[in-house]
Amino acid sequence: MAKKNILILTPSLHNSGGVANYYSILQNKFPFDYAFFIVGNREGATQKDTKTRHLVRLISDYCAFIRALWRSDLDLVLINPSLNFNGFSRDYIFYLIAKLIKKKTIVFFRGWDDNYAKEVFTGKFRYFFCPLRKTDGFIVLAKCFRDTITSRLNTSRVFVESTIFDDRILPQGYDDLYNLKDPNEKIRLLFLSRIEADKGIYESIAAYKALRAKNVNVELVIAGDGSEASNIQRIIAEHDDEGLRYLGRISGAEKADALLSSSVLLFPSMHAEGMPNTVLEAMGCGLAVLTTRVGGINDFFVGDLMGAELAGDLTHGIVGAVSALASDNARLKSISEYNYSFAKRYFHSERVVERLDHIIDSVIHNSDCGSFWYESEAR
Numbered sequence: 001m002a003k004k005n006i007l008i009l010t011p012s013l014h015n016s017g018g019v020a021n022y023y024s025i026l027q028n029k030f031p032f033d034y035a036f037f038i039v040g041n042r043e044g045a046t047q048k049d050t051k052t053r054h055l056v057r058l059i060s061d062y063c064a065f066i067r068a069l070w071r072s073d074l075d076l077v078l079i080n081p082s083l084n085f086n087g088f089s090r091d092y093i094f095y096l097i098a099k100l101i102k103k104k105t106i107v108f109f110r111g112w113d114d115n116y117a118k119e120v121f122t123g124k125f126r127y128f129f130c131p132l133r134k135t136d137g138f139i140v141l142a143k144c145f146r147d148t149i150t151s152r153l154n155t156s157r158v159f160v161e162s163t164i165f166d167d168r169i170l171p172q173g174y175d176d177l178y179n180l181k182d183p184n185e186k187i188r189l190l191f192l193s194r195i196e197a198d199k200g201i202y203e204s205i206a207a208y209k210a211l212r213a214k215n216v217n218v219e220l221v222i223a224g225d226g227s228e229a230s231n232i233q234r235i236i237a238e239h240d241d242e243g244l245r246y247l248g249r250i251s252g253a254e255k256a257d258a259l260l261s262s263s264v265l266l267f268p269s270m271h272a273e274g275m276p277n278t279v280l281e282a283m284g285c286g287l288a289v290l291t292t293r294v295g296g297i298n299d300f301f302v303g304d305l306m307g308a309e310l311a312g313d314l315t316h317g318i319v320g321a322v323s324a325l326a327s328d329n330a331r332l333k334s335i336s337e338y339n340y341s342f343a344k345r346y347f348h349s350e351r352v353v354e355r356l357d358h359i360i361d362s363v364i365h366n367s368d369c370g371s372f373w374y375e376s377e378a379r
Contacts, residue, residue, distance in 0.1 A: 003031075003032050003033045004032035004033065004075045004076070004360060004361070004364065005032070005033045005034070005071075005073050005074050005075050005076075006030075006032055006033070006034045006035075006074075006075060006076050006077075006078055006360065007034070007035055007037055007068060007069070007071075007074055007076070007077045007078070008023065008034055008035070008036050008037065008077075008078045008080070009036075009037050009039050009065075009077070009078065009079045009080055009091065009094055010023050010036050010037070010038065010039070010080055011038065011039065011040045011041070012038050012040070012041070013027070013036070015040075015041065016251070018110060018163060018274075018277055019080050019110050021164075021166065021277065022163060022164050023036065025164055025166050025168070025349050026164070026349060026352065026353050026356070029349055029350065029353045030353060030357075031353070031357050032357065032360070035068070037064075037065060037068055039061055039090070039091070039094070040090075058090065062093060062094070062097065065094055065097055065098075066097060066101070069097065069098060069101045069103055070101070074103060075104065075364050076103070076104045076105065076106060076136075076360060076363065076364055077094075077098045077103050077104070077105045077106070078105075078106045078108060078360070079091055079094055079095055079098070079105065079106070079107050079108065080108045080110055081107065081108075081109060081110065082109070082110050082111030082112075082113075083109045083111060083112045083113055083116055083117055083120065084111060084113040084116050085113075085116055087111065088116070088120070092129070095107060095131075095132075095135075096131060099131060099134055104136045104363060104364060105135060105136050105137075106135075106136060106137040106138070106139060106359070106360065106363055107132070107135050107137075107138050107139070108138075108139040108140075108161075109138065109139070109140050109141070109145065109274075110141070110274060111274055112140070112141070112142070112145050112272065112274055112295070113272060114272055117145075117148060120132075121148060121149070121152035121153070122152060132153055133153050133154065133155065135153075135155070135157070136157065136363045137157045137158075137159065137359065137362070137363035138155070138157065138158045138159065139158075139159045139160075139161050139359065140158060140159070140160055140161070141160070141161065141162065141163065141274040141275035141295060141296040142160065142274065142275065142295045142296040142298065142299060143160055143296075143298075143299050143372065144298070145160075145274075146158045146159075146160050146371070156371075157363070158371065159359050159362075159369070159371050159372075160296075160299065160371060160372045160373060161352075161355060161356070161359070161373050162275050162280065162296065162346065162347055162352065162373050162374070163274075163275045163276075163277050163280060163347075163352075164277070164280065164347060164348075164349060164352045165277075165280045165281055165283070165284035165343050165347040165348060165349075166281065166284075166349075167284060167344075167348045167349060169255070169256035169259070169260075169281075169285075170256075170260075170284070170285070171260075185217075186217045186218055186219050186243070187216075187217065187218045187219075187263045187264060187322065187325065187326050187332075188218070188219050188220075188221060188261060188262040188263050188264070189204075189208065189218055189219065189220045189221070189262070189263075189264050189265075189266055189322065190220075190221050190223070190258060190259065190262035190264065190265050190266065190282070190287065191204045191220065191221070191222045191223070191224070191265075191266045191267075192223045192224060192250075192255075192258065192259070192265065192278050192281075192282070193224050193267065193269070193276075193278055194224050194225070194226040194271075195222070195224045195225055195226035195227070195228045195229040195232055196226045196227060196228055196271070197228055198269070198270045198271045199226075199268075199269050199270075199271055200266070200267070200268030200269055200270060200292075200314055201222070201228060201232060202228075203268050203314040203315045203318065204220065204222075204266045204268060204318065205220070205222075205232070205235065205244070206315045207266075207314075207315045207318035207319050207322070208220040208243075208244060209239075210315065210319045211319055211322055211323065212241070212243070214319075214323065216322065216323055216326050217326065218243070218322060218326065219243035219244070219245070220243065220244050220245070220266075221245050221247060221258060221262065222236075222244075222245065222246045222247065223246075223247040223248070223249070223250045223255070223258055224248075224249060224250075225248060225249040229246075229248070232246060233246055259281055259282060259285040259287065260285050262282075262285075262287055263287060263288065263325075263332065263336075264287060264288045264289075264290060264307070264322065264325065265278065265279065265282035265287045265288070265289045265290065265291075265307075266290050266318060267279055267282075267289060267290065267291040267292070268290065268291070268292055268310050268314040268317075268318060269291070269292055269294050270292065270294075270314075271294070272294070272295070273294040273295035273296070273297065274295050274296060275295060275296035275297070276294075276295065276296075276297065279291060279297060280343060280347045282339075283306070283339035283340070283342060283343040283347070284339075284340065284343035284344070284347060284348070285340070286336040286337070286339055286340040287336070287339065288306070288307040288308075288325060288332060288335040288336060288339065289301075289306055289307040289308075289339065290307050290308045290310055290317070290318055290321050290322070291307070291308075291309065291310060292309070292310045292311065292314070293309055293311070299372075299374065300374050305335065305338050306335060306338065306339055306342070307321070307325075307335055307339075308321035308324075346373065346374055355373055
């Protein structure tokens with residue numbers, strides 16, 4: 001049987017971001033033939049590029065896409081937009097071109113803006129987006145996103161998937177090596193996210209200060225960039241506490257070291273999330289996770305098994321959860337082992353590519369396929 005032939009629209013794999021990271025991990029594991037069609041900014045593009053240059057590049061991309069679709073052996077086009085104005089406005093044209101040339105198409109929504117989703121599915125733009133009803137399959141990152149598409153577009157071909165844990169960061173033999181710090185050592189809290197107010201950065205710092213005031217043996221490492229980064233640097237400088245550190249934006253070995261040397265991830269986000277890679281990465285490295293129930297996290301996260309669910313007063317919630325973990329090393333070890341095993345079972349690259357291949361098969365052959373990546377064992 002001939003291999004499937006898939007055209008995948010993606011940003012440059014040299015870019016940072018979830019889509020580029022996802023396909024850079026999976027590209028050597030696909031069981032089908034594929035080609036990447038690069039959209040958006042290329043390597044070397046700068047903010048100084050003019051609007052005219054962006055427009056010329058976009059028109060050139062559309063023309064090149066039309067040429068790519070004329071391949072007779074192409075089985076399916078996989079488009080990866082974010083459901084927001086900038087990302088979807090551009091990628092929707094690629095979608096229309098693919099449907100006009102009668103190619104089977106999957107739309108994999110990577111980001112989700114609730115306000116823009118209302119405009120697309122029920123608002124003033126809904127008639128413009130009517131062709132989405134002809135989509136052969138959708139992939140989303142949360143059940144609530146699936147429910148929106150199912151009800152508004154009257155389709156059942158919506159699959160809920162996860163993002164991916166980059167298991168390449170684990171050292172060889174990590175199955176045998178990973179363990180918790182001695183209970184007498186400090187518990188290292190890690191905040192690894194965009195440095196924005198709605199990501200819970202200020203609540204995380206306030207919680208750290210409150211924990212230190214209670215003589216809980218913790219430290220807090222902050223990593224990422226964003227609009228609040230300079231203010232956070234100022235706060236840390238004024239605090240003058242060696243247990244509170246800011247690393248800036250990290251990647252590669254530095255990011256792996258931050259994850260592998262920490263015990264607890266703080267993810268008190270109030271932001272509209274899809275399936276945050278940070279949470280999957282932390283679980284894959286055996287960290288306990290303290291998180292709000294946002295986006296796809298809400299579909300699988302069980303606080304008692306995986307860390308703690310945060311709601312209401314986030315600072316108070318973090319203080320209570322960390323205090324409890326600091327006084328119960330056996331529970332922290334149990335959570336670490338559970339999260340590591342859970343991530344290995346569901347988020348490692350081999351499992352993710354296997355599920356993606358099943359979805360693609362289902363869409364090409366119009367056959368049945370499970371619509372949700374995880375059937376809870378804990379509920």
